[in-house]
Amino acid sequence: MLTLLVALTVASTGVLLADELPWRDDPAVSDVVPPGGDRPVLLYFTASWCVPCKLLDREVFQNPEGRHELDHYDLVRLDLESASGRTLADSFRVATVPTFVMLDAGGAEIERIRGYRTRRTLLRDLSRFRSGNGTSAALQRELAASPGDPVLEARLGLRRYEHLDLDEAASLLDAGLRDPSLLPDTLAADAARALADLHRRRGEPEAGAVVLEHLLATKPDHAYPRVSWQLLATCRRESGDTVGAVTALRGAAAMEPIRSAALVDFARAAADARLWPDEAETAARLAVTMTDREDPRALAALADVLRFRRQYPEAMMWIKRAMAAAPDDPQWTAEREVILRAAVRGD
Numbered sequence: 417m418l419t420l421l422v423a424l425t426v427a428s429t430g431v432l433l434a435d436e437l438p439w440r441d442d443p444a445v446s447d448v449v450p451p452g453g454d455r456p457v458l459l460y461f462t463a464s465w466c467v468p469c470k471l472l473d474r475e476v477f478q479n480p481e482g483r484h485e486l487d488h489y490d491l492v493r494l495d496l497e498s499a500s501g502r503t504l505a506d507s508f509r510v511a512t513v514p515t516f517v518m519l520d521a522g523g524a525e526i527e528r529i530r531g532y533r534t535r536r537t538l539l540r541d542l543s544r545f546r547s548g549n550g551t552s553a554a555l556q557r558e559l560a561a562s563p564g565d566p567v568l569e570a571r572l573g574l575r576r577y578e579h580l581d582l583d584e585a586a587s588l589l590d591a592g593l594r595d596p597s598l599l600p601d602t603l604a605a606d607a608a609r610a611l612a613d614l615h616r617r618r619g620e621p622e623a624g625a626v627v628l629e630h631l632l633a634t635k636p637d638h639a640y641p642r643v644s645w646q647l648l649a650t651c652r653r654e655s656g657d658t659v660g661a662v663t664a665l666r667g668a669a670a671m672e673p674i675r676s677a678a679l680v681d682f683a684r685a686a687a688d689a690r691l692w693p694d695e696a697e698t699a700a701r702l703a704v705t706m707t708d709r710e711d712p713r714a715l716a717a718l719a720d721v722l723r724f725r726r727q728y729p730e731a732m733m734w735i736k737r738a739m740a741a742a743p744d745d746p747q748w749t750a751e752r753e754v755i756l757r758a759a760v761r762g763d
Contacts, residue, residue: 437477437486439493442500445507448492449523456526456546458489459517461505463496466513468532475535485539488546489518509580518545527551530578552576566592570599570607577610586614593627596634605631605638612647621654632667642671642678649685662689669699676714679703683717687724696721704734712738716751728759 439460440447449457462469476482494501496513504510508517508525516538518526527545529538544550555572562568570592576585589611596604608631612624628648631638638644645668652660662685669682679699686696700718707714715738722731735755738748 437483437491439491441493442495442498443492444500445503448504449519449521450490453490453521455488455490455521457519457521457523458486458491458542459504459508459519460491460493461496461501461508461510461513461515461517462493463513469514471532472514472538476538479535482535482539485542511580516542518542527575528578530580550575552579564591566595566598567600567603568592570603574606574610577614582614582617586611586618589614596631601635601637602639604635605640605644609644609647612651616651616654621651625651625655625657625660642668642675645671646678646681649681658689659691662686662691666692666695674702674706676703676706676711679706680711680713680717683721687717687721690724693721693725697725709737710741712742712745712748715741716748719751719755723755723758726758726762728755731755732759 448459477486494504496502496505508528510517510530512530514532516529518528520526526548527541527550529541533541541550548554550571552572552575555568555575559565559568559572569588573585573588573592576588579585589607592599593604593607593611596608599607608627612627615621615624615627625648628644628651632641632644632648645664649661649664649668652658652664662682665678665682665685669678671678680703683696683700683703686692686699697718700714700721703711703714704718709715715734719731719733719735719738722728722734732752732755735748735752739752742748
């Protein structure tokens with residue numbers, strides 16, 4: 417019977433839910449690299465509240481392809497809520513989860529991957545770095561042999577960005593993007609988004625917006641354009657350009673395939689800025705429909721747009737549904753009070 421259940425699971429999902437990977441959880445700092453080891457060590461920084469980490473567990477750690485790649489490492493899992501995890505995060509300058517740090521058998525860092533990656537991208541990068549390809553050291557040698565190569569500059573800039581070497585990363589990415597037509601679309605998009613984020617970190621959101629607008633104008637079909645529109649909205653908002661921020665969210669909401677979260681972000685921003693009321697209402701109603709009237713964020717967004725349009729009775733109906741969908745979240749109760757006050761004042 418057990419064999420049949422396992423077979424049915426594999427047939428229906430394509431994933432064999434095998435035993436847990438052999439993680440060493442939160443070892444002492446002195447025990448992170450085992451003495452006499454002959455395999456690279458992969459440090460995985462995570463936390464119980466990390467939603468992307470839960471995706472990695474399902475998409476990578478429980479996937480046969482992912483398990484095959486992870487078999488090459490001594491696996492160490494570090495919880496940022498543990499004393500050992502916090503100590504090592506400080507030591508390796510890890511500020512984001514998930515983050516992977518690959519060490520050689522002697523404990524020297526090979527490379528790192530910061531933030532969520534799809535299974536294909538994560539496994540590709542782990543395999544390349546394990547073989548010594550595409551690491552900062554390898555790219556540095558290649559660039560020394562071919563100075564001024566924009567592809568190498570952009571790739572090395574992205575590596576330095578992963579390490580949070582902000583000044584060096586910005587210089588390399590800026591050089592690599594001097595003529596984006598010389599870069600493959602995906603590399604150009606990754607480099608532009610990284611450079612824009614670096615400008616934000618340095619208090620230059622307007623410069624980041626310029627980089628992203630150039631990317632969207634010259635390579636509109638680049639990888640994950642919705643991410644670029646959303647980052648542009650952040651840059652515009654941080655530079656005080658409310659209209660520009662809402663316009664960028666409008667662009668993100670229009671990207672195919674339509675995503676309810678992008679519709680909600682646009683609808684709420686438009687309502688707050690009192691822009692495009694018809695489009696905002698259409699976006700919010702579509703988000704409610706797409707989420708089967710069960711997502712409190714979508715329900716509250718529609719209520720917010722209707723408050724903006726002074727349609728208070730219907731706004732109250734939708735915010736009450738948001739409260740019913742998430743009764744333990746005080747945010748929706750607070751928003752109900754906002755609608756009530758607006759109805760009393762008539763504004």
